[in-house]
Amino acid sequence: MVVSAGAETPTSTGSSTDRGTTLDVHDLRMRYGSTDVLTGVSFRARRGEVLALLGPNGAGKTTTIEILEGFRMRSGGRVEVLGTDPARGDERWRSRLGVVLQSWRDHGRWRVRELLAHLGSYYAPYSTERTSRPWDVDELIQVVGLTEHADKKVGQLSGGQRRRVDVAIGIVGRPEVLFLDEPTAGFDPAARREFHDLVHRLTDIDDTTILLTTHDLDEAEKLADRILILAGGRIIASGSADELSRRISADAEVRWSRGGTRFVHSTGDATGFVRELFAQHGEDVADLEVRRASLEDTYMTLVRDHESGRADGVTRAFEEVAR
Amino acid sequence: MSPMVVAARAGLSRGRIELRQSFTNAETLWGYLFPTVVLLVVMFFLRGAKVPGTEFSLGAQTLPSTLGMTVAFGGLVTTASILTVEREDGTLLRAKATPNGMFGYLISKITLVSGMTLVSVVLLLVPGLFLFDALALDSATAWLTLAGVMLVGMVATMPVGAVFGSLLSNPRNMGLIMLPMMGLIATSGIFYPITAMPGWLQAVAQVFPIYWLGLGMRSALLPEAMAAVEIGDSWRHLETLLVLGGWAVAGLVLAPVVLRRMARRESGSSVAARREKAMQRVT
Numbered sequence: 047m048v049v050s051a052g053a054e055t056p057t058s059t060g061s062s063t064d065r066g067t068t069l070d071v072h073d074l075r076m077r078y079g080s081t082d083v084l085t086g087v088s089f090r091a092r093r094g095e096v097l098a099l100l101g102p103n104g105a106g107k108t109t110t111i112e113i114l115e116g117f118r119m120r121s122g123g124r125v126e127v128l129g130t131d132p133a134r135g136d137e138r139w140r141s142r143l144g145v146v147l148q149s150w151r152d153h154g155r156w157r158v159r160e161l162l163a164h165l166g167s168y169y170a171p172y173s174t175e176r177t178s179r180p181w182d183v184d185e186l187i188q189v190v191g192l193t194e195h196a197d198k199k200v201g202q203l204s205g206g207q208r209r210r211v212d213v214a215i216g217i218v219g220r221p222e223v224l225f226l227d228e229p230t231a232g233f234d235p236a237a238r239r240e241f242h243d244l245v246h247r248l249t250d251i252d253d254t255t256i257l258l259t260t261h262d263l264d265e266a267e268k269l270a271d272r273i274l275i276l277a278g279g280r281i282i283a284s285g286s287a288d289e290l291s292r293r294i295s296a297d298a299e300v301r302w303s304r305g306g307t308r309f310v311h312s313t314g315d316a317t318g319f320v321r322e323l324f325a326q327h328g329e330d331v332a333d334l335e336v337r338r339a340s341l342e343d344t345y346m347t348l349v350r351d352h353e354s355g356r357a358d359g360v361t362r363a364f365e366e367v368a369r
Numbered sequence: 370m371s372p373m374v375v376a377a378r379a380g381l382s383r384g385r386i387e388l389r390q391s392f393t394n395a396e397t398l399w400g401y402l403f404p405t406v407v408l409l410v411v412m413f414f415l416r417g418a419k420v421p422g423t424e425f426s427l428g429a430q431t432l433p434s435t436l437g438m439t440v441a442f443g444g445l446v447t448t449a450s451i452l453t454v455e456r457e458d459g460t461l462l463r464a465k466a467t468p469n470g471m472f473g474y475l476i477s478k479i480t481l482v483s484g485m486t487l488v489s490v491v492l493l494l495v496p497g498l499f500l501f502d503a504l505a506l507d508s509a510t511a512w513l514t515l516a517g518v519m520l521v522g523m524v525a526t527m528p529v530g531a532v533f534g535s536l537l538s539n540p541r542n543m544g545l546i547m548l549p550m551m552g553l554i555a556t557s558g559i560f561y562p563i564t565a566m567p568g569w570l571q572a573v574a575q576v577f578p579i580y581w582l583g584l585g586m587r588s589a590l591l592p593e594a595m596a597a598v599e600i601g602d603s604w605r606h607l608e609t610l611l612v613l614g615g616w617a618v619a620g621l622v623l624a625p626v627v628l629r630r631m632a633r634r635e636s637g638s639s640v641a642a643r644r645e646k647a648m649q650r651v652t
Contacts, residue, residue: 108637108638109638111637112636112637112638115466115636115637117462117465117635117636117637118636137372137468137469138372138468140466140467140468141468143466145466147459147462147463147466147637147640148459148637148640148641149459150458150459150640150644151458151459152455152458152459152460152463153460153463155387155390155394156386156390160386164379164382164383164386165463165467165470167375167378167379167382168372168375168376168379168467168468168469168470168473169467169468170370170375171370171371171372171375172372172468215463219467219468227637
């Protein structure tokens, strides 16, 4: 499991020969001017796996995904998507990727079916025996639940419907790897739920690897097989929602006061620590409080502290937990 | 079929679809009809005036000049504005995310801009021919010259328009192109013979394509005798070809470099950043 920079040292360089690996990122670094955005991101994904890149705004999620999409040059590190460096990916490589962009108002005059048929046509020469490209337009429209709106203009759709069009565009070429950047930003809860169902349907139909970014813990938990928490330019924790929450809540926070001064201590063995505390200070200990942090608690603390610029301490605490 | 052929076909069909859309959209329809009506009204009132030194109608002389202006406008302004708008709204990024999508996009824009310009030319030319008996499109040479000027004009202006479109950071800066365009139109002998301008202005105007496009169109539609009021008493076909060819070469050399640089910089976050900016402006 990848925890942070240097935690994983691949022994073989020929990871692309590993047939199940679709994403292989090692020590990815990105620097804008004098600002380090990514300081060594490493992770891998297998065919059919859904990965969520979770982190507060500005953590480097979009930068990471854009480097993998081949839309942005990296400063350092090794990246392979489907065995190819995205910086040197050709059009055949591109035909195997799906990118769901954040929509705005492009193609507003196009009808849904017309647009999907048009964009799909570019993928036809890239059909293989395994994968027939592009997706049949009417079938695709049905999968994303837009059958009733197939002849409407894109500009007349609601926000949620419009987002389905974006997803349909992303998967029209039957991608082997699908990138979703903040797929549900600006969704109401109902639209969000429908979108989650759609993603589940996608992973059922094809063996697609999905990498999505989100700052919504709940969403990451619902969609992803594995969550990567990105903060301060590194992946500070990774695992299934279950694993993360078990590992983090294994840690408890002990608060007490002694002689009017307040103390806080994080420990994996709260009972032992408290026993020791009383053995040492006895009746001086007051206001004792032992609290296990939930995944959400810890994540929220991380986000809050990151935004107020005190990320380092929490990041370290998180790393200690993860170790 | 090779992927490039597929993309070229997709581009052609995209161009056709977007051209069709331009007829059902209020904004683009206005763009077709408004200048046409204004120009026809202007020429109607100029029909009685004479080109200085001749008995020829100034209105009739203006019509072919405005055809040249329309071609230049389509190639430069329409190309640039489509490019800035579609870069901002994310259309270009979608093309980039599609295999050979940028190539298809390029083909589609050439198709679209040529189509839109052709429509604008026809909208002016047809009523113009009824309005002015002095205009004659009755020989194969006239038609060929008209088609040739149009073709060379598009090749000379579209790549340059694409360069401008790539350099402008957002559609609100189109004024940076529109203002000099207006200035050039005023000094390029479109609405009044260029020979009435001071010599240095004539020299400046002859560097740019608008004057030559107007001249080329006049040579196609006006009687031979009208060459007498032009600079050098001639239609100067060779010079027209040389200047427009020069612009075409410069544009075709520069455009791929600038377009590639612009496309390389496109990413989800750059589109998002522009959206943010535009939204701030709206609210």
